[in-house]
Amino acid sequence: MGYNRNTSIRGAPYDFRKAPNENQDYFVKLKKLIEDTYEENNNTSIMLIAHSMGGPMSLYFLNQQSQAWKDKYIKRLVTLSGAWGGSVKAIKVYAIGDDLGSYILRESVMRAEQITSPSLAFLLPSPLFWKPDEVLVQTEKKNYTLSNLEEFFIGISFPDGWEMKKDVEPFKLNFKPPGVEVHCLYGSQVDTVEKLYYKPGTWLDGYPTLLYGDGDGTVNLRSLQACQHWQSLQKQKVFYQAVPKTDHLGILYGKTTQDYIANLVKTDEPSVEIPKHYNHSILDKLLHLQRLNKLMGNSSKFDRLLNVNDV
Known part of the structure; x- marks a missing residue:
């Protein structure tokens, strides 16, 4: 495609252990890299491509920039399996760790390191997309939801996890649209942890049964689809596409992803069909927008919308 490494195509890795x-x-440094790349390529605006936590990291970055800056320097944002609303798997990691799919590594050994990363707290399920009374961890004596998650951290003898959660919560609740064209690709139809179930007679220091739902194997579907809510909240276009039977890492090298990005590079306005399987009613959309805005302290506009007669 004519790109040159470190000139017209550049990487911008970050320390994934840290939250925003x-x-x-x-x-x-990222802002300077974008500006330098723009200038070194004949004032050509930049296409950002982000994976997993890189999605919400990019969102935070873009929301710190002026609209004039974004209009000048950013052509579009492409996200692959963006963990927009967090994941129940983060709770699983706090409870028992994650072996990263390796037959050599032990979950319990990995957990000792994994739970010290503030980014894990950043990836906890967001109250924007999980109900406060939705059970995430079920035990014989007590159920844990977002509303009593502090007790869960006490139960696993890691109160620092709750302190980290409080530090990153403002960043999770700021879900304003990025103000740039968005292309949101994500895997689906892969078993993804939705709940931890501890059988009677066991407690949080035991090993739970993992109950599964839809997602990409790492991030739950509702979190992956969260980018769709920006369609009615910004003037820039928002495209999205599910890639069935594709997991969290597989989306990086799958043919669908490669063809999609190649098409973006070749054309300024690709034709992308919105999946028919995601079609909220008008009322569903308004109710969700109201909930988002109440959590972000801006509810009046959508309260008025919900009073209109045709809803």
Whole structure:
């Protein structure tokens, strides 16, 4: 396609152990990298491509920039399996760890390191997309939801996890649209942890049964689809596409992804069909927008919308 490494195509890795609140130096460097790349390529606006937590990291970065800056420097944002609303798997990692799909690594050994990362708290299920009374961890004596998650951290003897959650919560609740064209690709129809179930007679220091739902094997579907809510909240276009039977890492090298990005590179306005399987009614959309805005402290506009007669 005519791209040259470190000139017209550049990487911008970040320390994935850190949440946005600890990555401020990175965002300063990223902004300069974008501006330099723009200037070194005949003032050509930039296409950002992000994977997993890179999605919400990019969202935070873009929401810190002026609209004039974004209009000048950013052509579009492409996200692959963006963890927009977090994941129940983060709770699983706090409880028992994650072996990263390896037959050599032990979950319990990995957990000791994994739970020290503030980014894990950043990836906990967001109250924007999970109900406060939705059971995430079920035990014989008590159920744990977002409303009593502090007790879960006490139960697993890791109260620091709750403190980390409080530090990153403002970043999770800021889900304003990015103000740039968005292309949101994500895997689906892969078993993904939705709940931890501890059988009677066991407690949080035991090993739970993992109950599964839809997603990409790492991120739950509702979180992957969260980018769709921006369609009615910004003037820039928002495209999205599910890639069935594709997991969280598989989306990086799958043919669908490669063809999609190649098409974006070749054309300024690709034709992308919105999946028919995701079709909320008008009322569903308004109710969800109202909930989002109440959580972000801006509910009046959508309260009025919900009073219109044709809804």
